[in-house]
Amino acid sequence: MKITLLAAAAAMSMGLPAFGGSHGDGPVKAGFVYVGPIGDGGWTYEHHQGLLAVQEHFGDKVETVYQENVPEGADAERAMTQMALQGADIIFTTSFGYMDPTINVAAKFPDVKFEHATGYKRADNVSTYSARFYEGRAVQGHIAGKMTKTNKIGYIASFPIPEVIRGINSTYIHAKKANPDVELSVIWVYTWFDPPKEADAAKALIDNGVDVVLQHTDSTAPQAAAAEAGVISFGQASDMSEYAPLPRVSSIIDNWAPYYIARVQAVMDGTWESVDTWDGIGPGMVEIGEITEAVPADVKAEAEAMRDALGSGEYHAFTGPLNKQDGSPWLAEGETADDGTLVGMNFYVEGITGEIPN
Amino acid sequence: MDLGSINPDLLVAALLLASTPILLSAMGELVVEKSGVLNLGVEGMMIVGAVAGFIAAVESGSPALGFLAAAAAAAALALLFGVLTQVLLSNQVATGLGLTLFGLGISSLMGQGYVGIRPPASPRLELPVLSDLPILGPVLFSQHALVYLSLALVVGVWWYLRSTRSGLVLRAVGESHEAAHALGYSVLGTRLAAIAFGGALAGLGGACLSLVIVPQWTEGMTAGRGWIALAIVVFGSWRAWRVLLGAYLFGGVSVLQLNLQAAGIAIPVELLSMSPYLITILVLVIISSDKRRAQANAPNSLGRTFHASG
Numbered sequence: 001m002k003i004t005l006l007a008a009a010a011a012m013s014m015g016l017p018a019f020g021g022s023h024g025d026g027p028v029k030a031g032f033v034y035v036g037p038i039g040d041g042g043w044t045y046e047h048h049q050g051l052l053a054v055q056e057h058f059g060d061k062v063e064t065v066y067q068e069n070v071p072e073g074a075d076a077e078r079a080m081t082q083m084a085l086q087g088a089d090i091i092f093t094t095s096f097g098y099m100d101p102t103i104n105v106a107a108k109f110p111d112v113k114f115e116h117a118t119g120y121k122r123a124d125n126v127s128t129y130s131a132r133f134y135e136g137r138a139v140q141g142h143i144a145g146k147m148t149k150t151n152k153i154g155y156i157a158s159f160p161i162p163e164v165i166r167g168i169n170s171t172y173i174h175a176k177k178a179n180p181d182v183e184l185s186v187i188w189v190y191t192w193f194d195p196p197k198e199a200d201a202a203k204a205l206i207d208n209g210v211d212v213v214l215q216h217t218d219s220t221a222p223q224a225a226a227a228e229a230g231v232i233s234f235g236q237a238s239d240m241s242e243y244a245p246l247p248r249v250s251s252i253i254d255n256w257a258p259y260y261i262a263r264v265q266a267v268m269d270g271t272w273e274s275v276d277t278w279d280g281i282g283p284g285m286v287e288i289g290e291i292t293e294a295v296p297a298d299v300k301a302e303a304e305a306m307r308d309a310l311g312s313g314e315y316h317a318f319t320g321p322l323n324k325q326d327g328s329p330w331l332a333e334g335e336t337a338d339d340g341t342l343v344g345m346n347f348y349v350e351g352i353t354g355e356i357p358n
Numbered sequence: 359m360d361l362g363s364i365n366p367d368l369l370v371a372a373l374l375l376a377s378t379p380i381l382l383s384a385m386g387e388l389v390v391e392k393s394g395v396l397n398l399g400v401e402g403m404m405i406v407g408a409v410a411g412f413i414a415a416v417e418s419g420s421p422a423l424g425f426l427a428a429a430a431a432a433a434a435l436a437l438l439f440g441v442l443t444q445v446l447l448s449n450q451v452a453t454g455l456g457l458t459l460f461g462l463g464i465s466s467l468m469g470q471g472y473v474g475i476r477p478p479a480s481p482r483l484e485l486p487v488l489s490d491l492p493i494l495g496p497v498l499f500s501q502h503a504l505v506y507l508s509l510a511l512v513v514g515v516w517w518y519l520r521s522t523r524s525g526l527v528l529r530a531v532g533e534s535h536e537a538a539h540a541l542g543y544s545v546l547g548t549r550l551a552a553i554a555f556g557g558a559l560a561g562l563g564g565a566c567l568s569l570v571i572v573p574q575w576t577e578g579m580t581a582g583r584g585w586i587a588l589a590i591v592v593f594g595s596w597r598a599w600r601v602l603l604g605a606y607l608f609g610g611v612s613v614l615q616l617n618l619q620a621a622g623i624a625i626p627v628e629l630l631s632m633s634p635y636l637i638t639i640l641v642l643v644i645i646s647s648d649k650r651r652a653q654a655n656a657p658n659s660l661g662r663t664f665h666a667s668g
Contacts, residue, residue, distance in 0.1 A: 037466060037577035040577065069578060196583065197612075200376055201616050204372070204619070224476070225572075227476070355624075355627075357631075
């Protein structure tokens with residue numbers, strides 16, 4: 001049982017609506033629903049940075065509201081409904097588990113625009129957006145494969161959803177290329193945010209001989225565990241630079257600000273349409289945090305070259321030949337994965353041991 | 359069974375430590391409930407302890423001061439609950455829930471400037487001679503001081519409730535506050551003391567998370583452990599030893615399942631993930647299955663308001 005704080009949605013910047021602005025009847029109201037606390041230092045923190053960027057960009061032409069720690073489930077519908085009733089024009093729901101609640105609430109408020117992060121269900125007033133985090137995972141996998149001395153790398157996974165599985169596959173493929181002896185251990189913790197559990201998972205991996213810890217959970221707890229044990233780690237969702245240069249040797253940073261600003265602008269202009277956005281390193285939605293001096297110069301150069309190739313589209317993180325875990329062929333030599341397969345990815349690539357929970 | 363890369367010594371050390379926050383909080387709540395008060399604010403007191411301990415340890419550089427501050431801050435919060443429910447006679451369930459919400463909110467406010475800071479390291483306590491024993495030494499005798507403290511507290515609480523005069527008074531107050539009052543015992547004083555004690559232990563449990571286990575400050579970092587502690591008190595049928603068993607089972611299986619996953623043991627992950635809840639509930643239900651005895655152990659005045667004139 002988990003009862004979470006429902007922080008009161010804080011209305012920010014209640015300045016007088018400017019007359020004669022681009023939006024006739026007062027400011028556009030943008031709502032944000034967060035799965036964790038802003039202070040997680042990771043996923044929710046970066047979405048909130050996006051909110052602040054929207055506020056800064058539009059000044060008093062926009063009014064923002066947000067709610068933290070909204071559980072994925074029935075409570076999410078309540079939070080969204082409340083925002084819609086309070087007059088929100090656009091609502092960003094920032095976790096995969098808000099998918100069905102978003103669709104349900106959107107059906108009741110056809111005039112409100114909804115933006116759901118990392119999901120795949122759309123409607124006339126529901127857009128989806130996500131980032132190609134797996135491109136960042138490719139870079140991390142390469143560094144991890146080069147840096148491990150025990151040839152064991154560990155991965156703290158949240159829920160068995162395509163986004164997480166893509167990250168695991170991309171990490172493994174590139175770690176294996178960099179170091180053929182590498183083994184990957186995955187721990188499923190079934191939570192996005194539970195610092196003690198994330199720390200225990202990191203310790204369990206380290207106790208089992210892992211010396212590179214990757215995480216797909218939201219808090220910085222695994223970083224602290226890695227620091228104590230003297231192994232290396234990567235920042236997730238946010239730079240987590242307070243743990244640089246060691247244990248955090250690099251990071252994936254989600255940069256939502258440009259997207260949020262563009263979508264709020266579209267509402268102001270009346271040009272908003274339901275779209276599906278999936279951007280990676282190229283358009284800047286995924287950034288690779290500084291690779292620290294703990295990484296040898298040649299490895300750093302290789303990693304940066306990979307980042308640039310991914311960004312320019314010259315290289316795809318899922319390029320054949322690749323087999324599925326059971327040995328059946330997936331991608332032929334030189335073939336790259338199509339987005340349809342990636343969006344619904346529910347299999348491991350060859351070489352990863354263990355099974356994906358259902 | 360082949361445990362692969364799992365090192366039993368490290369595993370036992372990890373599970374002792376992982377169980378400690380829940381054990382501390384549950385022992386505190388046990389004493390509170392034995393005095394007839396239901397404080398649902400354990401989660402809130404834990405997180406206030408976590409942040410207060412973290413701040414004090416960072417500012418002073420001393421983990422010991424951090425733990426003291428954690429106990430003091432959470433006890434102060436608990437006394438707020440005590441005054442509201444015992445003096446002003448507010449509803450205990452509602453006030454306890456309110457205490458949790460308040461604790462979560464104020465802790466995130468207090469911790470604003472402390473995100474991403476590393477606290478001073480809390481060293482393990484190496485017991486001389488004993489920690490050099492082969493195999494058992496490193497596991498049993500070089501743990502963090504809080505682990506020993508929590509075990510000592512289990513013995514202390516058991517002995518206090520069973521064999522001391524003031525422990526008997528506390529139980530009498532919990533069983534029938536009218537009778538205890540008629541005999542001239544101070545119901546209010548006893549309950550306030552128990553509430554403060556429960557708060558202090560919950561605070562220590564919280565600080566154990568923020569200073570030893572995680573160790574860092576993150577908003578909402580107790581993530582529901584206070585509720586687990588509450589459940590373990592009930593399933594442990596208000597007995598110190600069963601609460602110890604429940605806390606170690608829950609903490610132990612939690613850590614074990616993570617290790618089994620890390621070692622790649624072929625057991626379905628779904629099963630492993632629910633195992634801590636399943637096993638803890640099962641075992642405690644079995645040992646407290648004698649309904650009459652379990653009920654006899656529940657304090658009769660639990661959650662009821664007492665006013666001397668009434």
